Amino acid sequence: SSELTQDPAVSVALGQTVRITCQGDSLRTYYAAWYQQKPGQAPLLVIYGRNDRPSGIPDRFSGSRSANTASLTITGAQAEDEADYYCHSRDSSGYHSFGGGTKLTVL
Amino acid sequence: QVQLQESGPGLVKPSQTLSLTCSVSGGSISSSYYFWTWIRQPAGKGLEWIGLMYSEGITVYNPALKSRVAISLDTSKNQLSLKLSSVTAADTALYYCARGSYDYGDPRFDPWGQGTLVTVSS
Numbered sequence: 218s219s220e221l222t223q224d225p226a227v228s229v230a231l232g233q234t235v236r237i238t239c240q241g242d243s244l245r246t247y248y249a250a251w252y253q254q255k256p257g258q259a260p261l262l263v264i265y266g267r268n269d270r271p272s273g274i275p276d277r278f279s280g281s282r283s284a285n286t287a288s289l290t291i292t293g294a295q296a297e298d299e300a301d302y303y304c305h306s307r308d309s310s311g312y313h314s315f316g317g318g319t320k321l322t323v324l
Numbered sequence: 325q326v327q328l329q330e331s332g333p334g335l336v337k338p339s340q341t342l343s344l345t346c347s348v349s350g351g352s353i354s355s356s357y358y359f360w361t362w363i364r365q366p367a368g369k370g371l372e373w374i375g376l377m378y379s380e381g382i383t384v385y386n387p388a389l390k391s392r393v394a395i396s397l398d399t400s401k402n403q404l405s406l407k408l409s410s411v412t413a414a415d416t417a418l419y420y421c422a423r424g425s426y427d428y429g430d431p432r433f434d435p436w437g438q439g440t441l442v443t444v445s446s
Contacts, residue, residue, distance in 0.1 A: 265432035269427075
C-alpha cells in the first residue's frame with residue numbers, strides 16, 4: 218500500500234488559517250479523505266473527494282490537491298478544532314493507507 | 325442513519341486468534357454501493373488499515389497483515405467480522421469498523437464504529 222506522509226504537529230492561533238498537508242504518490246491519482254479525531258473518540262470524516270464536506274461539518278474546513286500533496290485547510294480555526302487529523306487514500310491496486318496523523322494545537 | 329458497533333473479547337492470549345464482530349444498523353450490509361472495512365489504532369499511535377470486503381465477497385487486505393487476516397460478511401445478521409490469527413502484543417489496539425465508499429474512485433470511510441479495545445496478553 219502507498220505511503221502517506223504528514224507533519225506530526227502544527228499549531229495555529231485562534232481565528233487564523235492553518236493548512237495541514239499530506240504527501241504521497243497515490244494522491245496524484247486519488248483525492249484524499251480527511252478525518253478529525255479528538256481524544257477518546259472515533260475518527261470523523263471532515264473532507265472527501267475534490268472538496269466535499271459531510272453534513273454537519275463547518276464550511277471553515279476545505280480540501281485541495283496539488284501534484285502529490287493533499288491539503289486540509291481550516292479557515293478561522295476554533296478551539297474545538299484542536300484534534301488529530303489523518304489523511305487517507307488508496308492506490309490503484311485497491312490498498313488503502315493513512316498518513317501518520319497531524320496533531321493540531323489551537324493557541 | 326447507519327450506525328456501527330464493534331464487539332468481541334477484550335483480552336486475547338498470544339498466538340491465539342482475535343475475533344471481532346461489527347453490527348450494522350440503519351442500513352443493509354448488502355448494498356453494492358458500499359464496502360466494509362476494519363482499521364486499528366494502538367494506544368497513542370496512528371491509524372492502520374487492516375482490510376476490506378465488498379458486498380460481492382471480494383476482500384482486499386493490508387499486505388503487512390494479509391497472511392493472518394480474514395474478513396467476512398454475514399448478511400443474515402447484517403454483521404461484519406474480523407479474524408486475526410497468531411496474535412502478539414503488537415496487535416494490541418483499538419479496533420474500528422467502518423463503512424467505505426468510492427466517488428469516482430476517491431475513497432472515504434464514513435461512518436465509523438466507536439471502537440473496541442483488544443489487549444493481547446497471557
